[in-house]
Amino acid sequence: MAAGTVPVWASELDSVVVYAQGALCRRLARGTIPAGGRVRVAGLPRSLDPDSLRARVVGASGVRVTEARVDVEAEPQDSGRGDALLREVERLREDCAAAQGRRDRQVTLIEEIGALRPVPPARKRDDPHRRTPVDAWLAFADFVDERLTVLHSRLRELEEELRRVEHELTVAVDRHCRASTDAPAAHVAASFGAVLTLDGTGQVEVEVEYGVPGAVWVPTYRLTHRRGDDAGRLLLRASVAQRTGEDWTGVRIALATADLRRRTELPRLRSVRIGRSQPAPAPSGWRAHPEGLNGLFTGYDTAGPRPDTGAVPSLVGAAAPSAPPAPPPPPAPVGYGAPAAPDRAEAVFAQAYGSGDPTPPAEPRTRARPRTGARPAAAPAGLAPAAPGAAPPPPPAASSGFAPAPPPAAGPPRPESADLDYTALVLCGPEEPEGRRGRLFPGSGFDPVTAEYRRRAEAVAALPLPGHAVRPRESAGSFDHRFDAAAPADIPSDGTWHTVTVGEIPVGLRTEYVCVPSVEQTVYATLVLSNATAQALLAGPVEVTVDEDYLLTASLPTLAPGGVCRVGLGPAEAVGVTRRTSLRESTSGLRNNVTVLDHGVHVELANRLSVPVRVEVRERVPVTSDADVRIEERADWTAPEDDGTPERHTPGTRLWRVELPAGGTAVRDGRYEIRIPAGKALTGGNRRS
Structure with a gap:
């Protein structure tokens, strides 16, 4: 069935679980199952991990999802806010370059005027010494001084204009960098969706779950205390930054300290019996190719080579046509903001967008790999082994393209992870070499646009942390914790920190005063804070408010359940x-x-x-x-x-x-x-x- 004939269900983002790095999103879609059971759930971000796609039917008995895969569709779009910001940056970049050029020309003119010097006429051998008129020297000096005064005044105006344009360019670049990546920046938008195959009929609600990179969080706290009281309020907040390609608007947020990319399945421990026959290993989901596969292409090989439809017919009496010229190499992919000249405008632009040098493409997720247990292809007739006593054949030319096949690995074949991705396997046709045709190999699933989206999303992990902040993976230690926000939150996909209120944590507080008079005759106030919850309090900054007045921001260490720590409040006068x-x-x-x-x-x-x-x-x-x-x-x-x-x-x-x-x-x-x-x-x- 073609992609365009599959019914499309709109979806809305329901909840997001932000891990130490990355997030797990859940979308809900509703609709009636069509004939054939195939539907397309739209609205998925471009940076999602295809291997993390999961789908299930919510609240419907007898209906299940039998297949789920990622689907991409391209559609034209109108110019939006992202294009307006991009055009504004380009315009200011050109204005900055023009202002830089005017300023440089003014500096060159000032240097030329400042280099003017009076040159006396050449004196002949028999001519007596002549006195230079003082009025001429003074008139020349007045001319140079007046000219430099006018030029320097103009230079100040040009430098002021250049500073203004550079400031506007910096602001525009910052706005463009902080803009949400939810809206695509191209005129042709490629939308991601999940193609589901449902087994059943009727009205159902489907939950689609997928993982995305480019989301991080760190815990922060706000401690409210009244002087003289033994109680207080500790409010857990989180600084969340995400650039996943979709805005989180009105969704339920949960925060976890676990690693999203770590495998969680339990290992299977198998017993080893000494002196007895071992049981047969469990099937791995992959089997070797059947014998005699090359015989399926015997008729194709005996038919001879296929006619070359693109060959140029030869003309009688005409010279042989020369080989067509090689096509020019494609231009190097220059990134947005690539500098063309080392000027101040390019420096400002490159500081925000990088140098613009082309980067090598990311490693594709799946590649065609030779199977370790595959049979080697038969040698050509020209490379048959020689008879005993005959001279060894000459080595093949380097340009022949044949490489010595590696010896097959001993033991049963061991499939790789790409071999078990059945949706990405490609059946090789008869045009492939003899060792590959008719066999399934992992296809090339490399998409440079998607790789660029994922690279930009993963750059959020390099954001500088707020003061006193500690990454949750470092402060959680060997245990993982999850914190659910009390209310829905809005977090745009702009790659900057946003504060989300998680909820109030019950803690025990008591005020104590400490002094070491042998060192300093000053008494310091401290708060003894004890964790009265069943979860650990992660390390992070805590804003202390005493009597409704902000006092200071301290660093809170990691507190296990029942742990106690001191938070200093400063001198108590x-x-x-x-x-x-x-x-x-x-x-x-x-x-x-x-x-x-x-x-x-x-x-x-x-x-x-x-x-x-x-x-x-x-x-x-x-x-x-x-x-x-x-x-x-x-x-x-x-x-x-x-x-x-x-x-x-x-x-x-x-x-x-x-x-x-x-x-x-x-x-x-x-x-x-x-x-x-x-x-x-x-x-x-x-x-x-």
């Missing part, structure tokens, strides 16, 4: 801390051979807030690796314990956790002694540090 130290040196022992260094620490805290706070004061006690040197602590501080946060404490860290009421103060005193034997003391050393 309403909570003050003061630290004083004292040192007393003495000796002890029977012969006063032990030096005792008694250190005292005095810390005062003051809370000037209207709510009670909890302050964690951190001190440090010296540690020693010498058993003879003893350190004795006399304070009520404690060693840090594992509180679930990934924070690591320095050895010797001690903590005071002080509860301060509103407007209250607190004092903490601590002491520790360092006992050093006389043989371990450092004479003249700084024992106070």
Whole structure:
């Protein structure tokens, strides 16, 4: 059945699952199954992966899809917004080149006028020395000065015009680059569709699923907190960029950390029996060619060569016609914006569109490959093996086109992935060589236009990430997670970042104040955030809002379910801390051979807030690796314990956790002694540090 006679069903994009790189789209189409059961679902993007096409019938019993394949149709289209942007870029490019030329000519004219110098007439041998009139020098200098003033004024105008045109060109190029790729840029649009074969009758709804490259996402967060409260709201958002060739308008968005291209089927583990016969391997879906295939073309070969209909008849008495001249090589495919001259306009244009050099075509998805288990073709009569004792035949000429056939691989044939793609296999005709005709080989499915669409789509993966952003594949680790957006979203196919609100995440929050007065007498406010969900919170930037005022943007690490982390809020000026130290040196022992260094620490805290706070004061006690040197602590501080946060404490860290009421103060005193034997003391050393 011809493609034009197949009924066409319109489809609408229903949902999209964006993976770490790439997306899985689902379209819905409705209609009545025609006679024959073949329909064409239109609206698929040009950059889709044909191998990922899936189709099923939704909510209808007894109707199923027996075949699904990608179909391409070309149709003319009117000039749209994309062509208008392209024409605007071309016009500004020409204006920029003209302005550059006028500016260069003005600079050349200024250089010519500035190079003018008075040249005295040649003096003869017997002529006396002559004095040059001063008025002539001054008149010449006035002429050059006036001329340069006029030329420089004109040069300033031309440079200002050139800057304006370059700015307009840059803006137009940026608008064209950010424009949606949903609308094709050619006058002939090639639309992709799915040709389905349905088994059944009646009104049905069909779901078409396909994968596309050119979609990425990174998680972002927004944390809202009120000072003094132990609760807050963590809003999960996502920055999504896509250039798949279709606009996502009003679709349900889901975000996944998995790799779309990774194979997910489970491996089949087969047992190996030693000393017993092995069971026959399972069929692989491919079988070797039948024997005696070349006999099918015996009649075709005995008929002789086919007459050449394109040969030129010879004329009696006329000279032999000369060979027709070789056709000129086709022009190199120059990309849009290829520079013709190294000027500033081309530099601006090339910066946005690249150098325009032709790139080699992408590797085709399927190629005709020789089968590893195929029988070698029979040798021609002229290359038959010589009789014993005869001289070896001369090697064939390099221009004959015959290459030595590789020896067949040992063992059963192993089909490649292209050999199992039955829809792409092509039956070779009798004109093919003897080893290929009558056999199925993968056809050349390379489409340069589609390859260019896919190349542009995959360029989205190179977009620079927002600040503090981490790719989900790196932060998810060994586990995969999925997040469903609460409402439909609109994401155009322009290759720029767009923010999508996913939903609110329940988290536990508590405010703690931390200070290290031995380093800095400043108290810092922190939020201790705990993940109370069954999913991990991925690493990414978090915007912190305190009392409805934006405070800062911090970096949130990856939090497993139940994980805890700290988010710094900066200095808390309403909570003050003061630290004083004292040192007393003495000796002890029977012969006063032990030096005792008694250190005292005095810390005062003051809370000037209207709510009670909890302050964690951190001190440090010296540690020693010498058993003879003893350190004795006399304070009520404690060693840090594992509180679930990934924070690591320095050895010797001690903590005071002080509860301060509103407007209250607190004092903490601590002491520790360092006992050093006389043989371990450092004479003249700084024992106070």
